Amino acid sequence: MSATLKDIAATTGLSVTQVSRALNDHDDVSAETKARVRDAARALDYRPNLSARRLASGRSGIVGLVLPPEGRTPRDSMVVQMVRGLSAEFSRMGRLFVLHAAEPEEDVVAVHGRLIDGGSLDGFVLIEPVPDDPRIAYLRSRGVPLVLHGRTEDRPNYPFFDLDNREVGRRLTRMLLERGHRRIGFVNGLPEMCYVMRRSEGWQEALREAGVAPAPELQEFGAMSESHGALATLRMMSESGPRPTGLIAGNMLIAKGIYGALSMLGLRVPEDVSVVVHDDQLPGEDLMAMPATSGTRSPLAESWAPLARALIGAIENRPLAELQETGQFEVVERGSVAAPGPEFRTASEPFRA
Amino acid sequence: MSATLKDIAATTGLSVTQVSRALNDHDDVSAETKARVRDAARALDYRPNLSARRLASGRSGIVGLVLPPEGRTPRDSMVVQMVRGLSAEFSRMGRLFVLHAAEPEEDVVAVHGRLIDGGSLDGFVLIEPVPDDPRIAYLRSRGVPLVLHGRTEDRPNYPFFDLDNREVGRRLTRMLLERGHRRIGFVNGLPEMCYVMRRSEGWQEALREAGVAPAPELQEFGAMSESHGALATLRMMSESGPRPTGLIAGNMLIAKGIYGALSMLGLRVPEDVSVVVHDDQLPGEDLMAMPATSGTRSPLAESWAPLARALIGAIENRPLAELQETGQFEVVERGSVAAPGPEFRTASEPFRA
DNA sequence: TTGCCAATCCGAAACGCTTCGGGCAAGCCT
């Protein structure tokens, strides 16, 4: 068996109490004692017994993630990337990362509850937040730290890591506006996702700034999938009234669908239609070979480490300001935007596929 | 806070000891008392405090999986399926499932060590075993229970869940032999994987039983990928000497590659070449739309629950015999096998793509 | 009657840690 506090106390001549306090860096232990204790601990190859610590203190050193049930979850390659990213960062910080994959009939909130009082997890990473997310309310009511990937409101009072998605929407729209586009379609994600609505607001704001009234029929909500991208494009392009001359894709999968639909319609990018996309650089070989597309870019992969750090910060009671991070995105020009062709400036008859 | 044993003891008028024993189904508690205690526990919504239980019993109730670093790992959709399966089963058994995604420069064996004494994990699931797997030796030397997905030898002395892969190889080969094929190619996986070699042995045995000498040039080892399937097929089909009339695919991805290569060569299935496959029903939409293929079938998805149960059994010191399970597979006929055409019965000149 | 056994039960001691409430000097102030 491993050495215990008692062993260290014995070899250093201190009490168990003081050894514990020394190792936990309390402030009523002299620096010299702390050093002596640390040395002894190392020499004895001491490893704290997590169960004991947990039982006594309520803290466990374990953090968790409840994966939403199949279906309500992002694509597998993203899940794997996320799990890898979180796991790596947490283990770097000496925390155990437990993963609970919720089953379809399971109540996700209840799962958190069970994990808290069964295993006394110290905190949770919450992904895929929805407005008024019940998980947030529950965890706060139980006083359990959490961190959000994304956020549910502009200035929330919980730790999070997020992009400025309103700004993403604005920038994407402006990229098209600046080239003269006025009818700008937005193939967006599911409206219950917070970031989707933020981007939608950005789109509307940028349009209004440019004196264009956002047309509801030029925005399509749906899953972040290729088929949604394709179907939404077909719908927008075959509607009566003026067709969009520029399209915004919520992510690369949607962009892929857009490209498919456009080529089916015999429309070229950027000659006939301009396309911009927010690229979160999802892994997946099917996205490797995509036409170069202008837009915003912000690798999702870079959000896991900050997310993990924010959670640990929250557990350690650091001030909220340190725990709220807004990720950067870049704006990239890759030639998928051109000025709208003259024939697209005015209404033309509906296009039929 | 949640109810404790003490609360149950108070309401039932029993001692904490007896309540504990009742709930754990010890045999010196009367059936009537057990029932009473169970009712009280339910009424109070009692949940055992895992930390206390662990502290007292020396176990942590936490099991782990170290995911091999990126690259040495199966495709993402399988990883997710596995994680979901294991997580669900473990949480059903009241265990926490911690996942550590190893990074490329990390020593996987050392990681297990750190997890054991940092988190006092109770046991590990080991996937992707290789012959003489160092993880097995290490965990055994530290006395930590483990369970293998697969195995490194025929009758190992550790818990495992595996198919009879030798039999899989035999059956696949026989499906072709029975229809009259004699030159049977095997597009197999990586030779360092144990199951790959077992299937290879099965192939050889079945051939020998039928009086056919296994030709080394008719077996190709490589990653379980579409491109390996395609390239191996092209190589076998364009070699001088008699070409195979039947092909065995190690899994569906390989089969997909085989189909691609065959159609490139203008060869039809089953008229020109027969194909059989071992289908572990990997998820992934790219495999949904595959030509119907005869062969063996055994859903990988069904292995996670038994795997988890075996690990828990090992932790609870159950006899080894209960912890070694060989999964079933079925043999399915789906019309991709026919008798070899006469022109293939004898040597023909090498085929050039 | 006595002794013994099986069937039930219980008290108390762990398990290793944190933390509350103090104690004891040494140094400062007034």
Place this chain on the structure above:
DNA sequence: AGGCTTGCCCGAAGCGTTTCGGATTGGCAA
């Protein structure tokens, strides 16, 4: 000099469970 603060330390009481070693019955054989 007395009283206060400050710095460092300790004993002991938990945390909720398991488990060891008895204790208490009633029944049954000797």
